[in-house]
Amino acid sequence: MKLTSRQTTTKTLADLYRALDNGRAVTITYTDKHGVTTIRTVEPFEISTTSKGEIRVHAMCRLAHAEDPTDAERAFTVSRISEYTVHRMAFVLTRPKPTTYERPAPAPADDAHALFFYELARDKDDADYTPRTLIQTDATLAA
Numbered sequence: 001m002k003l004t005s006r007q008t009t010t011k012t013l014a015d016l017y018r019a020l021d022n023g024r025a026v027t028i029t030y031t032d033k034h035g036v037t038t039i040r041t042v043e044p045f046e047i048s049t050t051s052k053g054e055i056r057v058h059a060m061c062r063l064a065h066a067e068d069p070t071d072a073e074r075a076f077t078v079s080r081i082s083e084y085t086v087h088r089m090a091f092v093l094t095r096p097k098p099t100t101y102e103r104p105a106p107a108p109a110d111d112a113h114a115l116f117f118y119e120l121a122r123d124k125d126d127a128d129y130t131p132r133t134l135i136q137t138d139a140t141l142a143a
Helices: 009-022 062-067 112-122
Strands: 024-031 037-049 055-061 073-077 081-090
Touching: 009 024, 009 037, 009 055, 009 081, 037 062, 037 073, 055 062
Parallel strands: none
Antiparallel strands: 024 037, 024 081, 037 055, 055 073
């Protein structure tokens, strides 16, 4: 077991990359954003960086797979991993198929009304919203 507090992030990343390249499972002690610490065995398949500069390990989680086989893909922030062990055992879970990037249509630059509906269409929760003009006598708006 290696403690991440006793080594550099570069060393931790090198070990995780080596596990990813060799197809080796890794057991991690991970503390989530709510402060809950769990021990998980994961099968890393990608390492990425967030827009805030945090390094994340994308992996198939064996604990999550045991609970729900369709929802085993997880992402773990390297700074929240306190301990890890790289095993000699190979991967056993099926990695998800990579998705392709679909470039969105360009935003309209000449019409504010069209731009408004373009932005609403990008947000799936508000796609059915249409703006209303508020009238003071409208009784349906009374609280």
